[in-house]
Each structure stands twice: as structure tokens, then as C-alpha cells.
Amino acid sequence: MRRRFRRAAVVVTAGFLGWYLVFVGLAAFARGFMARTIAGNVNVALLLGLLQFVSTFALTLGYLAYARRRLDPLAGELR
């Protein structure tokens, strides 16, 4: 169980922290790329920012489902 939780924790942490730092790095150092227009007034920066929201929600739901399916039953057994 410890291993399972750790694996999940490492995956989620690496996922959100890595992706967030990439985003922050882009915002600091790749201004040209971030300024590219996608459609109308929407540019890459705005789209990536919104994707941070989407990925946060997705990771939350993913972790909740994983915890319910894979961690809770184990915890119940161990108790």
C-alpha cells in the first residue's frame, strides 16, 4: 500500500509540478512563443493558462478515482 500510494504521489507531483514549472518558465523566458495568436484575441499564454486549470481538475479527478479504486480497499483490508 505504501508503495502504491508513493507511486501515485510521485506521478501526480511530478505531473503537476513539472507542467507548472514548464508553464512558468515559458512565461518568463519564451515571451515570443507565448504571444502567438491562436484565434482572435486568444494567444498561447492564455490557452496554456486555461490548460493549467483543466489539468488541475483532471489530476484531481484522476487521483480521487485512483484512491477510491486502488487505495481505499487496501486501507480497509489493513485496518
Next chain:
Amino acid sequence: MTGRALTFGLFLAFILITLAITVRARATTRGADDFYAGGRTFTGPQNGIALAGDYMSAASFLGIAGIIALNGYDGFLYSIGFLVAWLLALLLVELVRNAGRFTMGDVLVRRVRRQAPVRRAAAVSTVTVSVFYLLAQMVGAGALVSLLLGIHRGERFLGMGAATAKTVTIVAVGALMILYVAFGGMKATTWVQIIKTGLLMAGAVVLTALVLGRFGFDAGAMLGSAADASGKGEAFLRPGLQYGQDVPGDAYRTVVNKLDFISLALALVLGTAGLPHVVARFFAVPDGRAARTSVSWAIGLVGVFYLMTLALGFGAAALVGRSAIVAQDPSGNTAVPQLAQAVGEHVGGRAGGDVLLAFIGAVAFATILAVVSGLVLASSTSLAHDYFGQVLMLGRPRESQEVAVARFASFLVGSLAIVLAVVARDLNVAFLVALAFAMAASANVPAIVLSLFWRRFNAAGVVAGIYGGLVASLVLVVFSPVVSGKVDPVTGESLSLFPAGVDFHLFPLENPGLVSIPIGFACAVAGTFAGREKADRDRYDDLSVRALTGAGSQ
């Protein structure tokens, strides 16, 4: 005048309702479980709503929308950091809930033999972070209320001028927060938070709908007209107006600016899981699973809310305009109230504007009151439970004694915050919020994470990590341009706390996180190896079984 009277009336209504709740909570608050953790009777969703309320301070409601209104995209970067941070909290919450009882100190001592130094460090860190955060909120309250009542423009309200009004507001907010906490404990504080979150979400939804309605629900059109009205054109919709600015011809400054921005981003994302009032709320639910549900609710609410700050900020830029916003408050804190008045007027004429402005003003006031109560509760809990109960009384206090001390501690911490806030009432304190996040990330997060995940960790490591992280972030800020040596290149005025001419800044970054967070972790590791105490592996195994399964947790 009608608008001001309405604002004031709504303030009073909120105060009366919350005081009634406090009186009811007082009647059912008996033991430590009730006072510290609301009897653990809150459900996951209830606690999640309160958690979101604890987190969404006036700084995020008015501040972020204000930054967006003035600097465009860069304010949105704040929202993103504040939201993404919750994923770390989601991973830790169950373990923390299961391993502890009331405080972070409970979690940290679970695996060490000598409790006293660890408890003391936990209490010191909790109180320090809370007081800095409290100061920011209360000084902000003073400025905000006088703005909302129109007193800052030389008008008078109930015979008060601007300086008096600020002091009176700070003292009144402080007195109320002490009342909520000292009498109602966690139960009253939680209900105050739930009501506040409801009001805040309702206010934001109504405003967002009205703003988007003005642009025919075309978000792209809103962005376009915000960019046009800002006078900055396309640059308004891109990162770089405020954070990590490029300084042409000065490579050093450019790099420093970018590192400063990354430092801020890091503290925002790692600090949340170590904020004392957030951690305290992990314990107000019956079990780890409910704690997990709380955080997922908080993530949903906070996420939706920060999405709406986009509409509020860009909407204010487009509909109110930069010059009108800056004229009221140079830091942009009144952008949202001004927006409320503007869209309200569009819908319902002058009266409509007044009503909406009054409502948003009352929401902001409720927000400040709720957040400061959460902070006072967290620090008085830690003082009474960690310091008084376990260090002074060697873990053998009577429960009634401990609760009495907690009520007294809330009075002490609250009074300290009032005095400091009155002294600091005219300072620009925005950096205090960033400092509190940096401290939480550098001192609390390493201790919590290593306690839960590192077998070899011991008491010396906890203590070294907490003090190391705290001291590092404080010292770095004292020697940063925030405190001295930053001068406006155009006007020659000081942008630091000290007047121009005083310059003892040695550290180039305004946000300490980039350096202080690694120092916090390094001190924790170094302390562990330096400490003679061998890690107690059995206790660690015991901790991890309890943390993961919830077995044996109360």
C-alpha cells in the same frame, strides 16, 4: 450617501448573523475536540466549502482582479499558482488528517521520542506565519473599508476622517475575529467561512454574468476591448507587464526579474499545503476520506472562482478603465467594486450601481473577517495545544485548562495583530502575503513532507528544518529590495519600506522562496544527520500505517 448607508447596513447584517452563530456555537462547544476541530462533525463538502473560504482572502478576490485590471495577463499567473498548489494539499491531506489530531505539531511528533522541541518549533512557526498573514489582511481591511465608504477622498463618515476610519476598522475587525474564535471556536469559524464562501461565489457569479453580458457573452471580445482600453494593446494579454520584466540593455536585471518571478511562483505553489489555517482545517472532519473530499471540493470552488477573476479583471480594464481605477487606488484593489458599480448602473441605473457596489463591499468585508478568524484560530490552537499542553504541562493538562488557554491565546494573538496592524496601517503590505507563503513553504512543508515520507528523519531534523526555513525567509526579506534600496528610476521615490537613501539590501530577489525553500529542506536533512538521536523505525512504520489507513486515528 444612500450607497454608503447600504454598504454599512450590509456590514452590520453580516456581523449580526455571524455573532448569532457564534452564540449558538458557544453553547455546544465544550471540550478540546469541539473548540479545535468543531467536534469533527463537519462533512467533507461542508469542510471543503469552509476550506475554500479560508483560502480565498480579500487579497485574491480584490487583489488578483486588480492586478489583472492593471497589468493584464500577469494577474492570471497568480490565480494559476494559487490553484495548482492545491494538488499538493490533495496528496497530503489524508495522511496529515490521519496522523494528527489538531495541529501540525501532532503530525510532526508522531514519530519522534522527544516531543517538546518539535512542539515548540511547530508553535513558533504557526504563530509567526499567521501573524504576518494576519497583518496583511487587517491593514488591507482598514484601507478597503475606508475606500468602500468613500472616506479616503476627504469625505467623512460618522464624523471620522481617513486615518481614524482606518484605525477604527482595524480595531473593529480585530475585536470581531477574537469574539468569533474565543467564544465559538472551530464551529463558529467554520460557519462564518461557509456563509462567506456562499456570498463570495454568489457575488462573483452575478458580476461575471453581468460583465460577460455586456460583451454579448463573447469572451474574446471582452479580451480585445480590455487590451484596447489598457493602452498596452496585445502586450496586455501576454505575460511580462509586471513579473519578470525584460530590462533592455541590462542582462543582470532581466535575469534577476525572471528569477524573482519564478521564486514567487514556487512559493505560491508549495506554500498552500503549509499554511496554518489550511492545515488546521484538515482536522475538522471525521476521517481521512472526508478530508480528501474536503480538498476536492475546495479545488473545484477555488478553480471556478479564479476563472471568474479573469472576467472580473479584464472586465474592469475594459469597462472601468485604467485611469479611473488608479485614481481610486494605485494598487488596483478597488477595481472589482468599481466594476460592480459600473455594471450595476448599466442594468439598474444609479440605484442598481449602488446596490451592487454595496453588496460587493459587504462580501469583501465578510471575506476579511472570515480569513482573519481562521488564522487566529490556527495560532491559538497551536499555542494552547502544542506549547501550553505538551511543552509547559508536559502533555498532562486537563482538557478544560487547555481550552481556556486557547481562548486566552486567541485574545493575545488577536490583540498583538491589532496593535501591529494599527502601527503598520499606512504601509503597502502586499509583500506580507507573499512572505507568509514563502515561510510556510520553507518551514512547514519540508517538515511535513519529510515526516511522512522519509524513514530516517528525526526530531533534530524537524527542528532544524522549521527554524532554518523560517529564519532564511525572514532574513532574506529583510535584506531584499522590499525593505531597502529600491528606488523609482523616474521619480527617485523609495519603493521600499525604508525611505530612499537607506540601502542595506544584499539579496537581489524580492521573493525569498527560490532560495529559502531549498534551505528549509537542506536544514531538515542536515539536522537529521547531525542529531544524535537515531530514527525510530518502528514509530515511523506505525506512523505510515496510521497515515495511510487511518487505523487508530481519532
